[in-house]
Amino acid sequence: MKKLLTIAFAVTLVLAAVGYGIVENAERGAGVRATAEEVRIDKMPGSRMDAVFFPANGDRAVIMVPGMMYGKESWEFLGQHLQEEHTATLALDYDNLMDAVEFLEKKGFTRIAVFAASAGAETVLNLLTENPSNVVDRVAILAAPSGRFLKNEKIDKLFITARGDTISRVHKIYEGSVAPKSLKEYEGNEHAQRLFDGENREDLINTLTDFVREKVKGVSP
Numbered sequence: 001m002k003k004l005l006t007i008a009f010a011v012t013l014v015l016a017a018v019g020y021g022i023v024e025n026a027e028r029g030a031g032v033r034a035t036a037e038e039v040r041i042d043k044m045p046g047s048r049m050d051a052v053f054f055p056a057n058g059d060r061a062v063i064m065v066p067g068m069m070y071g072k073e074s075w076e077f078l079g080q081h082l083q084e085e086h087t088a089t090l091a092l093d094y095d096n097l098m099d100a101v102e103f104l105e106k107k108g109f110t111r112i113a114v115f116a117a118s119a120g121a122e123t124v125l126n127l128l129t130e131n132p133s134n135v136v137d138r139v140a141i142l143a144a145p146s147g148r149f150l151k152n153e154k155i156d157k158l159f160i161t162a163r164g165d166t167i168s169r170v171h172k173i174y175e176g177s178v179a180p181k182s183l184k185e186y187e188g189n190e191h192a193q194r195l196f197d198g199e200n201r202e203d204l205i206n207t208l209t210d211f212v213r214e215k216v217k218g219v220s221p
Helices: 002-029 072-084 097-106 118-130 170-176 192-197 201-212
Strands: 037-039 051-054 060-065 088-092 111-117 136-142 156-162 181-186
Touching: 051 072, 060 072, 060 097, 060 118, 072 088, 072 192, 072 201, 088 097, 097 111, 097 118, 111 118, 111 201, 118 136, 118 192, 136 192, 136 201, 156 170, 156 201, 170 181, 181 201, 192 201
Parallel strands: 060 088, 060 111, 111 136, 136 156, 156 181
Antiparallel strands: 037 051, 051 088
16 A cells, blocks of 8 residues: 555656646747758759748747858757747858748748858848838847848847957948947947857847847847
8 A cells, every 4th residue: 555655656757747747838829830941942943952941939030050160060059049939030051041031931930030151141231222122020130241231120130249340340231221220239249149259259149139028129220
């Protein structure tokens, strides 16, 4: 009898722990999937899988464009983080931005933010100038070496650079772009995505997360 009571008590503890886990996960957001899938968004026949999609509920999604020396894998840590924050992301392998926007629109996302680094940021600046989008409403530019000024007043803009970065021309692009806009500077000389490798990693992740959640807003005219 004593042995049976011990077993029953142990089973009760396990069930309680499982129940707690279910409640905790529900409180974090029902329907959030801690998964990712490789997808092909390029319309060219026979093209390879060129993006990683981190799904989440809601109408907000983020497109992440890497620098020239990086690929979609370089954004996966941030995609996982934002997924936990209930925001879907699409990490690109190269600068097929407009295909990415169309891909997300077809999935029902109506508010799209773009994070872009270095040469990828330059391409994004040029593409958004040439191809205005009604759903892209927030853009974070990490250390663009060049690129057109963003003149769209409907897009909230965040420009990020390190003070000692000799490649970045973010200050010039920031000055030439229209409000709403904000500028974030870090000490050091790390360029673009290399900022994630140093002591500013956590602050940068939090800044980008708050920007997506509209806690960081540019100064309006």
